[in-house]
Amino acid sequence: xxxxxxxxxxxxxxWKKQAQSMNLFRKQKGLPxxxxxxxxxxxxxxxxxxxxVQADSLIILIFAAICGGIPLYGVFFVFGAYxxxxxxxxxxxxxxVFITSDxxxxxxxxxxxxxxxFKQATHVETMKVQLILREWARYTSGTSTSTDSRDIxxxxxxIDNYPISANSDFIHSFSMKVPxxxxxxxxxxxxxxxxxxxxxxxxxxxLDYRDRYDITISAQIDPAPEVAS
Amino acid sequence: MNMSRFRSTAVNVHFxxxxxxxxxxxxxxxxxxxxxISDKPVECQGIxxxxxxxxxxxxxxxxxxxxxxxxxxxxxxxxxxxVKEFFSCRLPSQPWxxxxxxxxxVWAVRVKVIFRVIDLRHEETFILQP
Numbered sequence: 001x002x003x004x005x006x007x008x009x010x011x012x013x014x015w016k017k018q019a020q021s022m023n024l025f026r027k028q029k030g031l032p033x034x035x036x037x038x039x040x041x042x043x044x045x046x047x048x049x050x051x052x053v054q055a056d057s058l059i060i061l062i063f064a065a066i067c068g069g070i071p072l073y074g075v076f077f078v079f080g081a082y083x084x085x086x087x088x089x090x091x092x093x094x095x096x097v098f099i100t101s102d103x104x105x106x107x108x109x110x111x112x113x114x115x116x117x118f119k120q121a122t123h124v125e126t127m128k129v130q131l132i133l134r135e136w137a138r139y140t141s142g143t144s145t146s147t148d149s150r151d152i153x154x155x156x157x158x159i160d161n162y163p164i165s166a167n168s169d170f171i172h173s174f175s176m177k178v179p180x181x182x183x184x185x186x187x188x189x190x191x192x193x194x195x196x197x198x199x200x201x202x203x204x205x206x207l208d209y210r211d212r213y214d215i216t217i218s219a220q221i222d223p224a225p226e227v228a229s
Numbered sequence: 230m231n232m233s234r235f236r237s238t239a240v241n242v243h244f245x246x247x248x249x250x251x252x253x254x255x256x257x258x259x260x261x262x263x264x265x266i267s268d269k270p271v272e273c274q275g276i277x278x279x280x281x282x283x284x285x286x287x288x289x290x291x292x293x294x295x296x297x298x299x300x301x302x303x304x305x306x307x308x309x310x311x312v313k314e315f316f317s318c319r320l321p322s323q324p325w326x327x328x329x330x331x332x333x334x335v336w337a338v339r340v341k342v343i344f345r346v347i348d349l350r351h352e353e354t355f356i357l358q359p
Binding site for chain 1: 254255284286287288289290291322323324325327329330331332334359
């Protein structure tokens with residue numbers, strides 16, 4: 001019996017930002033900021049330019065940009081969101097990921113079953129599944145608090161040039177092993193050691209797909225063998 | 230074995246497991262002798278032994294003490310008679326000792342020799358690893 005992995009469980013602080021930028025589909029109704037933000041800025045520049053042609057003084061130009069531009073940005077934003085959702089919906093469904101267990105032990109071999117429905121024919125140029133150990137630290141310097149993190153790739157599995165026909169499921173199983181000397185998941189107030197599975201899929205003609213799933217490495221160990229006295 | 234010296238007083242921690250780098254498994258029994266030596270007579274308000282972990286590295290320090298034993302008797306430290314105390318404690322299952330890029334987790338036996346003005350602190354690290 002395998003466990004379905006959730007794409008949630010995003011941690012506080014810097015993790016949240018990074019996770020959001022990594023995951024195109026994390027917010028079902030949302031938009032990837034890295035696409036929307038440049039698009040909004042470009043629209044603002046275009047509208048500002050159009051208004052500048054009409055305006056004959058700087059103050060009128062600023063007034064026109066504020067009064068006329070902002071509502072237009074909103075309209076563009078909503079329209080852009082609609083187009084983006086359609087674009088994604090036409091391509092593929094959200095993936096479904098199952099794992100042997102979301103709580104693993106050091107030395108344990110586990111399987112990750114990845115399934116995603118594609119509405120259009122494509123091929124997976126490369127797909128990378130990584131077992132990641134993340135160190136996260138929060139530190140205080142004067143009155144400000146900052147965070148830092150390091151991702152260390154522990155195990156990696158790759159597939160490439162995998163054709164996908166239209167209206168079919170892309171299904172693949174990955175087998176991985178938690179190293180014998182792996183550290184368990186550790187959480188303190190300002191220091192955390194966590195484990196994740198990163199999935200990166202490079203689809204030519206589409207935006208790359210990236211996602212992250214949280215797992216736990218348990219501190220449970222097998223009892224030491226009895227030593228005869 | 231390290232030795233902390235404050236004025237004329239020194240602290241030694243002797244693990245009963247033996248010398249060298251001390252490695253314990255989660256759940257093991259840690260047994261150690263504490264020795265406090267002084268070059269000249271001085272009054273000591275007490276000795277406190279604790280076992281715990283703390284983090285080192287980029288982040289702010291986090292720590293936890295899993296065992297504390299106070300030997301709270303006023304005693305006279307003299308050059309000829311080192312004070313010896315024994316303690317033992319069962320180690321927990323986690324966190325394990327860890328050395329990473331941003332975070333280290335360090336286990337230690339901490340000894341505090343309480344004087345009237347300033348305390349003498351000594352730390353003896355060990356490894357907790359399955």
